[in-house]
Amino acid sequence: DSGVTQTPKHLITATGQRVTLRCSPRSGDLSVYWYQQSLDQGLQFLIQYYNGEERAKGNILERFSAQQFPDLHSELNLSSLELGDSALYFCASSVYQGSTDTQYFGPGTRLTVL
């Protein structure tokens, strides 16, 4: 168990809908990272927050947004969902945001868009 929690574990929804994925980092970790894992794209970095502020953006669609709250938990919002958004979404956390920091991953949320 990495100490990173994600809810829900599974989510099934329809195209056009909006969902929110939640992540609680390890105790003491200030950085939260979101990743999307799909068979064809592999593990893709979406966005990173550090102590409540956005610090890095990757291949995140405009339909997706995230935030990190004062208690350091984070939410990833996915809207106008398309079939191609079906994937595993992982959250990871690290103590700081340095290059040497180890990221600890949550168990993921499996999103299925029908």
Added chain:
Amino acid sequence: AQSVAQPEDQVNVAEGNPLTVKCTYSVSGNPYLFWYVQYPNRGLQFLLKYITGDNLVKGSYGFEAEFNKSQTSFHLKKPSALVSDSALYFCAVRAASGGSYIPTFGRGTSLIVHP
């Protein structure tokens, strides 16, 4: 730009035999290198990392990896494979300086250990 290549989609090895999962990288300057393992329906678990110092890094579950700067490689090894080692293995790289501190992950290598 930084990148990672895991040239084998799948590696098959018999239990008790040594295993190697290959990783090569491209980064400006010195690299920080990581290996993660993903078991079915689970998140990625950290195995080991190379930051500086000894080129042979020892990690969890008996795994080790050798950093080779001239060959820009960081292959994962284990002297004696277990069936329970069967999983998806990811290599990741970050630039030590001047680049993104967000790691770039390889596409993963599926390790299958046969009884």
